[in-house]
Amino acid sequence: MxxxxxxxxxxxxxxxxxxxxxxxxxxxxxxxxxxxxxxxxxxxxxxxxxxxxxxxxxxxxxxxxxxxxxxxxxxxxxxxxxxxxxxxxxxxxxxxxxxxxxxxxxxxxxxTPADQIGPALAWLRDEMGLRRWHIVGSNYVWPVRSARAVSAYARALGLRVLSTSFSRFDTQDFGTILDTIEHGTRADGVLMFLVGQDAVRFNRAFARRGLDESLIRLTPLMEENMLLASGPDAIRDLYVAAGYFRSLxxxxxxxxxxxxxxxxxxxxxxxxxxxxxxxxxxxxxxxxxxxxxxxxxxxxxxxxxxxxxxxxxxxxxxxxxxxxxxxxxxxxxxxxxxxxxxx
Incomplete structure (x- = not known):
């Protein structure tokens, strides 16, 4: 194989x-x-x-x-x-x-997003009242197409997508995207379509700005390596929708x-x-x-x-x-x- x-x-x-x-x-x-x-x-x-x-x-x-x-x-x-x-x-x-x-x-x-994102957004709306979202992702196939799917879920669920920002794969600086989140229309949460080290860098920068004090994060891709690399100070109110966790x-x-x-x-x-x-x-x-x-x-x-x-x-x-x-x-x-x- x-x-x-x-x-x-x-x-x-x-x-x-x-x-x-x-x-x-x-x-x-x-x-x-x-x-x-x-x-x-x-x-x-x-x-x-x-x-x-x-x-x-x-x-x-x-x-x-x-x-x-x-x-x-x-x-x-x-x-x-x-x-x-x-x-x-x-x-x-x-x-x-x-x-x-x-x-x-x-x-x-x-x-797939239909299994992960749609149901997770519905749960967070019903259980926590979250309705307004920013989307952040890397600029390649999975994040771009998944973000499009989220727009349809948002309409069906009565949610609002306030902004969608894409960065190049393997980016080092999320400053401009974080500016949009921090100074733009106030949201309830950030939906992340970032992979591996990109998500780690984003989580750290997000927490340094203090955005984790007011915004929940949701992602379909966050696992134990990324969790450890992000650090305990950068994972407040971070939710993950997936088919497997070590803790199942x-x-x-x-x-x-x-x-x-x-x-x-x-x-x-x-x-x-x-x-x-x-x-x-x-x-x-x-x-x-x-x-x-x-x-x-x-x-x-x-x-x-x-x-x-x-x-x-x-x-x-x-x-x-x-x-x-x-x-x-x-x-x-x-x-x-x-x-x-x-x-």
Missing amino acids: GLAIPLQGPGGIFGPSCEAIAELCRRQTNQSGVLGRPIEFEVIDAGRRPDEVARDVRSLIDAGRIDALTGWHISSIREAVAPITQGRIPYVYTSLYEGGESRAGVFCAGE PTGHSLDFVGDYAAAFGPEAPPLNNQGESCYEGITLLTSLFAAAQDTSLEAVLRVSEGMGYDGPRGAMELRSGHLKQTIYLAKADVTDFDVVASL
């Missing part, structure tokens, strides 16, 4: 967790193998430019070195890679994303935490959503191969609809190329997340 995960750039903060959790899944799966064969990974650095990642994926497929591709990476990488895998090998994209992917053979294991109190999740700790010990990279999504990607592929009794794309497509399994996120079911899953709303604590609702 090709394992495309970020080893540099803003998303590089997730890389060690993705590698460790994928290795746990590999060890567990290889106790019996898949169709009598062990899993091995070709790790692809998805923290580089999309064209560089796409070139490596094409080379690996042409050389017959991978039967499938999976891993957590941003949408611009998916847009570059999917045309290369299409018609050749199964590709499980594990990240949360903006929705709309429909290419045959591309299976999406992550959350379900039986499958608790078993997963125990297996990870037993395999790698207390010094392991934090167990997080992005790394766990790689576990889902590998599990989905192996389940598809087992059901098809073949690794070919044609055989996998014949058995994919309705494929289901239980994992750390709970019951998962593949419908129209997307894994259906429960989404949770959590509030950031010093080192973890307190789950407050199932959306």
Whole structure:
């Protein structure tokens, strides 16, 4: 399997967790193998430019070195890679994303705005009275398209989007955006579509301005590495909507935490959503191969609809190329997340 995960750039903060959790899944799966064969990974650095990642994926497929591709990476990488895998090998994209992917053979294991943002905005409106929002995001596919979707949710929910600001990916200075939030029309909250180190920098700058004293933040992408890197003084009233948190109190999740700790010990990279999504990607592929009794794309497509399994996120079911899953709303604590609702 090709394992495309970020080893540099803003998303590089997730890389060690993705590698460790994928290795746990590999060890567990290889106790019996898949169709009598062990899993091995070709790790692809998805923290580089999309064209560089796409070139490596094409080379690996042409050389017959991978039967499938999976891993957590941003949408611009998916847009570059999917045309290369299409018609050749199964590709499980594990990240949360903006929705709309429909290419045959591309299976999406992550959350979408319809599952995360709309229900979370409704919960915050009903439970906390939040109605006016600023949107902040990086200027690429996932944040831009997700922000468009939020406009539709806002109209349906009776909310107002006061401003929408995008910064370049891997930005160092959020001063202008924070000026807009601080001096513009007063909002109740800020909706963040920022990745990795970008979100860390934004959280720190947001708190330095004292904006966390009056504004709630909501994001679909904040995990344990980002929480620790932001620091305890920069996470006040920060809410996250996602399909997995290390703190989920379900039986499958608790078993997963125990297996990870037993395999790698207390010094392991934090167990997080992005790394766990790689576990889902590998599990989905192996389940598809087992059901098809073949690794070919044609055989996998014949058995994919309705494929289901239980994992750390709970019951998962593949419908129209997307894994259906429960989404949770959590509030950031010093080192973890307190789950407050199932959306």
